Amino acid sequence: MSAPSGLSDAMIEATCTTNVPKPTNNLTNPLLTDLYQITMAYAYWKTGQHLRPAHFELFFRKNPFGGSYTLFAGLDEVLKFLAHFRFTEEDIHFLRNTPQLGHCEPAFFDDYLSNLDCSDVVVHAMKEGSMAFPRVPLLTVTAPLGIGNLIETTLLTLVNYPSLVATNACRMVVAARGQFWEETAGCSPPLKESKVSSSPPRSSGFRGTPRKSVQMAEGGMTDIRRRKPKCVEFGLRRAQGPDGGFSASKYSYLGGFHATSNVLAGKLLDMPIAGTHAHSFVQSYTSLDLVKDARLKRAAKVGEEAGDEMVVLLPIVLKYRQQLDYNETNDGELAAFVGYAVSFPNSFLCLIDTYDTLQSGLRNFILVSLALNDLGYTPRGIRLDSGDLSYLSLECEYLFHEMAERMDRGFFYGLDIVASNDINENVLNSLNKQGHAITMFGIGTNLVTCQAQPALGCVYKLVEVDGQPRIKLSNDMEKVLIPGRKIAYRLFGEAGWPLLDFLVCRNETQMPSVGERVLCRHPFIEQKRVAVVPARVVKLHNLVFDGKNGVVSGLPSVEQTRQFVNDQINYTRADLLRYINPGEYKVSVSDETFRFLHQLWQKETPVPELR
Numbered sequence: 287m288s289a290p291s292g293l294s295d296a297m298i299e300a301t302c303t304t305n306v307p308k309p310t311n312n313l314t315n316p317l318l319t320d321l322y323q324i325t326m327a328y329a330y331w332k333t334g335q336h337l338r339p340a341h342f343e344l345f346f347r348k349n350p351f352g353g354s355y356t357l358f359a360g361l362d363e364v365l366k367f368l369a370h371f372r373f374t375e376e377d378i379h380f381l382r383n384t385p386q387l388g389h390c391e392p393a394f395f396d397d398y399l400s401n402l403d404c405s406d407v408v409v410h411a412m413k414e415g416s417m418a419f420p421r422v423p424l425l426t427v428t429a430p431l432g433i434g435n436l437i438e439t440t441l442l443t444l445v446n447y448p449s450l451v452a453t454n455a456c457r458m459v460v461a462a463r464g465q466f467w468e469e470t471a472g473c474s475p476p477l478k479e480s481k482v483s484s485s486p487p488r489s490s491g492f493r494g495t496p497r498k499s500v501q502m503a504e505g506g507m508t509d510i511r512r513r514k515p516k517c518v519e520f521g522l523r524r525a526q527g528p529d530g531g532f533s534a535s536k537y538s539y540l541g542g543f544h545a546t547s548n549v550l551a552g553k554l555l556d557m558p559i560a561g562t563h564a565h566s567f568v569q570s571y572t573s574l575d576l577v578k579d580a581r582l583k584r585a586a587k588v589g590e591e592a593g594d595e596m597v598v599l600l601p602i603v604l605k606y607r608q609q610l611d612y613n614e615t616n617d618g619e620l621a622a623f624v625g626y627a628v629s630f631p632n633s634f635l636c637l638i639d640t641y642d643t644l645q646s647g648l649r650n651f652i653l654v655s656l657a658l659n660d661l662g663y664t665p666r667g668i669r670l671d672s673g674d675l676s677y678l679s680l681e682c683e684y685l686f687h688e689m690a691e692r693m694d695r696g697f698f699y700g701l702d703i704v705a706s707n708d709i710n711e712n713v714l715n716s717l718n719k720q721g722h723a724i725t726m727f728g729i730g731t732n733l734v735t736c737q738a739q740p741a742l743g744c745v746y747k748l749v750e751v752d753g754q755p756r757i758k759l760s761n762d763m764e765k766v767l768i769p770g771r772k773i774a775y776r777l778f779g780e781a782g783w784p785l786l787d788f789l790v791c792r793n794e795t796q797m798p799s800v801g802e803r804v805l806c807r808h809p810f811i812e813q814k815r816v817a818v819v820p821a822r823v824v825k826l827h828n829l830v831f832d833g834k835n836g837v838v839s840g841l842p843s844v845e846q847t848r849q850f851v852n853d854q855i856n857y858t859r860a861d862l863l864r865y866i867n868p869g870e871y872k873v874s875v876s877d878e879t880f881r882f883l884h885q886l887w888q889k890e891t892p893v894p895e896l897r
């Protein structure tokens with residue numbers, strides 16, 4: 287409903303008919319737009335065009351990162367924006383005094399902008415988290431020309447980065463899993479077998495495929511079944527400001543990341559947060575004296591309360607240092623690990639590369655882990671933040687397994703090996719090829735800045751006005767607009783995979799249906815066509831916002847969307863997920879749409895004359 291002009295913000299809030307939350311970032315308001323949207327709105331208003339019925343499509347032309355798919359994200363914030371769209375009195379005051387708008391008639395501000403809301407806007411959209419492909423609208427807007435045009439930039443900014451970073455995250459999660467891990471997915475810790483084996487190999491297996499078996503403490507033979515590595519987002523410090531950081535945390539979780547280090551994201555989105563410690567923590571401990579009295583309780587046994595006795599940890603650590611002859615390790619680092627152990631005995635995970643990863647960090651971690659375990663705790667693992675992550679992770683794993691056997695401690699088999707340091711998709715793929723023992727990747731800079739491609743090219747185009755399809759031509763075929771309001775379908779084959787996306791102009795009589803042969807044409811290349819008999823037909827767009835009733839659907843939780851993303855990825859042809867030369871997913875149009883597009887193209891193009 288349009289609120290009368292001159293209402294205060296509080297009153298406008300009270301007239302809002304929906305319970306939709308406000309946009310997460312309060313910069314998301316009608317002034318978060320390009321000036322030209324407002325100058326065009328004025329021209330539409332001035333010439334009496336602003337109420338003409340129009341239809342817009344928001345889509346991209348090319349998948350990012352050289353890939354074959356894009357995850358659609360950001361719809362939730364689009365809906366919040368539309369539901370709360372109102373210029374405030376201050377906004378109007380600012381616009382009225384903007385030099386470029388100085389000559390505009392007062393009624394434009396007082397009658398039009400002051401009363402403008404989205405009550406005449408209707409939005410259809412793909413489900414948030416959908417795998418999307420070039421040219422298929424992510425969302426469509428049916429609205430009077432004035433308001434439909436005015437929301438372009440904000441909608442684009444609300445969709446472009448979330449979709450880009452969600453896609454980036456998803457690609458990293460797929461790369462982190464790798465082909466190798468598929469065989470052994472989900473099997474952790476190692477499974478014990480009954481046969482007695484030969485001795486474990488002497489070398490760590492550096493750069494080779496992982497050793498297939500090691501001998502466990504009990505003398506049984508076990509396969510090394512590694513876990514599917516998980517990805518944790520560490521990017522806040524490198525992101526494009528607070529909104530970039532927060533959005534990255536949210537949408538990389540949606541794309542399949544396991545957790546974030548961003549505490550605010552944990553609070554506001556109820557998503558898992560995770561973290562280790564930094565080098566500064568290790569650097570700050572200069573001697574063992576600093577922790578000589580550090581103590582903790584023994585862990586409670588199952589069904590029992592923890593006792594009250596406080597045990598000093600350092601003597602136990604030093605006893606193991608003697609026993610294992612690890613006397614040359616760095617004392618300050620050992621002190622830091624003791625300090626961390628008494629503070630977080632149930633989640634003891636140490637950064638081990640401050641001084642020397644293998645000679646000091648790894649050994650110090652083992653010493654403190656043994657002592658902690660004596661008191662009934664299960665240490666969590668280590669983090670590597672420099673050096674050759676393949677080599678170092680395999681060396682660490684090798685020593686852990688050796689310790690499991692030598693010291694008779696099964697927990698060494700279950701330790702996490704976290705790796706960080708400028709990780710990107712290439713590094714992940716390269717690590718898979720080399721072999722590694724990493725169970726978790728901490729990824730920051732390259733994830734949140736989308737270093738491999740810093741922007742997604744979503745556009746927002748007018749495709750129909752007054753019920754008449756509009757075309758936009760270009761020398762670049764990729765940029766030619768498929769005119770008119772279209773209905774988008776995903777056609778599935780018998781095996782359950784999506785075969786292609788299919789666009790049909792709204793006024794066509796024949797829509798695709800299960801079991802019926804349909805001709806699917808490349809929109810521009812006449813010879814490219816395929817006949818499909820779909821086993822399943824899914825309409826891709828649903829009504830999500832109807833100005834009269836507000837948000838109709840489209841606000842699932844991030845958790846639900848994440849699950850939806852995961853389900854789709856698990857049901858995607860392997861060639862589409864391939865890193866190098868991924869397969870191309872077809873986006874086709876109906877025969878009628880093809881003909882109509884090319885007729886209109888001819889009609890709107892003048893015949894050049896050569897003399």
Ligand SMILES: Nc1ncnc2c1ncn2[C@@H]1O[C@H](COP(=O)(O)OP(=O)(O)OP(=O)(O)O)[C@@H](O)[C@H]1O
Pocket residue numbers: 671672673674675676677706707708709710713716717720
């Ligand atoms: N085995 C590996 N294969 C491919 N890339 C790797 C491997 N190990 C590490 N990398 C990557 O190589 C790069 C190493 O960067 P760089 O040389 O700047 O770091 P470093 O010297 O190891 O550590 P520091 O941060 O202390 O400088 C990182 O991007 C890292 O992710």
Ligand SMILES: O=P(O)(O)OC[C@H]1O[C@H](OP(=O)(O)OP(=O)(O)O)[C@H](O)[C@@H]1O
Pocket residue numbers: 520521523524565671706707708709728729730731732
């Ligand atoms: O490398 P990223 O993917 O961005 O992951 C986040 C990085 O942030 C932290 O250290 P920081 O980079 O601040 O310092 P460091 O490189 O000296 O460890 C952490 O140790 C990672 O290295």
Ligand SMILES: O=C(O)c1cccnc1
Pocket residue numbers: 520521547560561562563564669706728730
């Ligand atoms: O918790 C961590 O280990 C962490 C968090 C942010 C950036 N780098 C590392």
Ligand SMILES: [Mg+2]
Pocket residue numbers: 707708
């Ligand atoms: Mg760094």
